[in-house]
Amino acid sequence: MIHIIGGGLAGSEITYQVAKAGYNVILHEMRPEVETGVHKTDKLAELVCSNSLKSKDTKNASGLLKKELERIGSFVLEVAKRNAIPGGKALVVDREAFSNEITQILKSMPNVKIVREEVTCIPSENSGDIWVVASGPATSSKLYAWISNEFGKSAHFFDAVAPIVEANTIDTSKAFFANRYEGGTDYLNCPLNREEYIHFREALIGAEVLPIKGFDKKLLFSRCQPIEEIAKSGFDSMRFGPLRPVGLTRSDGKKFYAVVQLRRDNSIGTLYNIVGFQTRLKWPEQDRVFRMIPALKNVKIVRYGVMHANVYIEPYKVTDEFFRAKNRKNLFFAGQITGVEGYVESIASGLYVAINILRVLNGKMPVTFPRKSMIGALMDYVARTPDLKPMYANFGLIDKNNVANVIGVKEMLSLQGVKNEN
Ligand SMILES: Cc1cc2nc3c(=O)[nH]c(=O)nc-3n(C[C@H](O)[C@H](O)[C@H](O)COP(=O)(O)OP(=O)(O)OC[C@H]3O[C@@H](n4cnc5c(N)ncnc54)[C@H](O)[C@@H]3O)c2cc1C
Incomplete structure (x- = not known):
């Protein structure tokens, strides 16, 4: 059984990918039983602030990241595109229609069980189950206390919402x-x-x-x-x-x-x-x-x-480069809690972790993505940087002379055996 903690952007992406591959998933989402202080609904994949997923232009780092996600099959991005509303060069969505559709699709998958409960700790490795912490920047204080206690190191910063x-x-x-x-x-x-x-x-x-x-x-x-x-x-x-x-x-x-x-x-x-x-x-x-x-x-x-404290772990201290806890091979982290910043970055993190969970379940070694792709560079930076500050997609993460073109990303991933073998 795969347990996903948090039905946000990353958790929804992972739930879909793993369930679509035929595995049973329990998605633990604490809303509406326990509120986060930033979410307003009980829907999955709620956008807590802006309804913009930033630029669609591939000359922009966020645009390139979206193009890569599209090519490697992101479910959440696909739903975002279906619910786009006019927004100039940005991918702007009708937030309600977007999260309604994600909630409906995940609810209708026969091997997905959505449990509305707060998870406060993660059972030991012996159960054989895989757990993913995708509880986001507003992770409940009880779970965050467990994480801090278990891994010793934690960090936080503040973020704000526009009216x-x-x-x-x-x-x-x-x-x-x-x-x-x-x-x-x-x-x-x-x-x-x-x-x-x-x-x-x-x-x-x-x-x-x-x-x-x-x-x-x-x-x-x-x-x-x-x-x-x-x-x-x-x-x-x-x-x-x-x-x-x-x-x-x-x-x-x-x-x-x-x-x-x-x-x-x-x-x-x-x-x-x-x-x-x-x-x-x-x-x-x-x-x-x-x-x-x-x-x-x-x-x-x-x-x-409003303003709200954001929490994140430092993967450099807590996980390997696949965002798997160093001391517990059955525990992954995904989404903003890993130190990525932003909606699209959180979706990207979810997809990266989902692909690696599927590899592990298929008896294969997890893999990193090419450093010259936006997603590969971002995951690499977040996983390996000591004293990490939350990071959004930007070209500074990639060697400028070695930036992948959009067309190349899917091929790069298949060359590395990342996608086709799943
Ligand atoms: C106030 C604020 C404003 C932001 N504004 C923007 C913005 O405008 N643009 C942008 O690109 N990014 C923004 N972000 C950053 C960020 O990208 C989003 O918060 C994004 O939703 C993170 O995705 P996620 O999947 O990691 O977490 P989330 O989407 O927050 O999902 C996490 C889920 O886990 C659940 N959960 C938490 N603890 C538990 C528990 N113990 N048990 C069970 N469920 C639990 C929560 O209820 C939530 O549904 C903002 C963040 C904050 C906090």
Whole structure:
């Protein structure tokens, strides 16, 4: 029996791959019995914040990673593509339709049993079962305590969620639809002039934030800084970050001073999320301060921004390069708990672990993926880096002169006997 702990992005990918190959799987998902503080539904593969799976462009590292996942048969990515909604160059999904479909497919597989319970410890190796910890950045405290106790080493950092607003409460006479640098009308842009920007920034800096136990600014992941922290870091920081006015032109040909972008959050276009506005402002403060953006004067926030501690292990200390515990050959880790960062990266981690579990079950040695593929480079980095900080797909992980072309990835994997033998 294969036990997967966590029906998130990684856990759903593994469950599907292993069950499709004919093995019996128990998927242990604690929601809705135990809440994580970041998930809002009881559905599998819930996207906890943005509904964007980033760029589709293969010149972009995330785009290349997605292309590789597509070629080696990722189930979760396939469902994401089926539920795509307009989002310019990004793969943006209708989050509800996406997780509904994954939940339905996994529920309907005859050899998958979904058990709604919190796992707090993992039985000894002797049972003969394989266990996969795919419990994500919001792993329950009891399980995390067991992991810390068992493996001695652990780490954590903080991450943040941006607010979602009702589309019909946005004043579109003070906003306009346009994509940066290209045609299209997927984004709703809310400009601010200099004076409005100054007032907004002052209010943001002075607003009350929720205290978080153990909060340490140094632990904030640099790619997911709360908007108030960006505002504090310098007068123009927001104008070079989420409020950058570039790639958009005014009808009179002049440049905008600052622009807040909103991205569609569902296929019917009734919800929008405020791009880059992750925050730990108190909820009434979010209403007060974000309504200072002219087009958002009467906006209704339907999901407030929040901050949450993320947990991850350091695979370098805890696992081998296949994310199998060094001291327990029946225990794997997958997804963000291994130190990958991001939705697509978590799916990639799930697929990598699934392929290796299938190899082990077939009496074969697990394998690493080619270092010149995006997935291979990312897995290698996360598995082997001491003092790891969570890592997203980027070209810096690959030797630039040796970057695989997209077409080559499947062939590289089959050459290594990774895929065809499963
Ligand atoms: C607040 C926040 C915002 C984020 N925003 C983004 C973003 O905008 N874009 C992006 O690319 N990435 C984002 N991430 C990062 C990350 O990629 C996602 O969290 C991703 O969902 C991780 O996938 P996963 O499968 O590892 O974990 P998850 O998708 O979180 O799945 C883990 C599952 O395990 C369950 N679980 C936990 N403990 C137990 C237990 N003891 N027993 C049983 N079940 C358990 C949980 O309920 C959950 O369903 C964000 C993370 C956080 C925390």
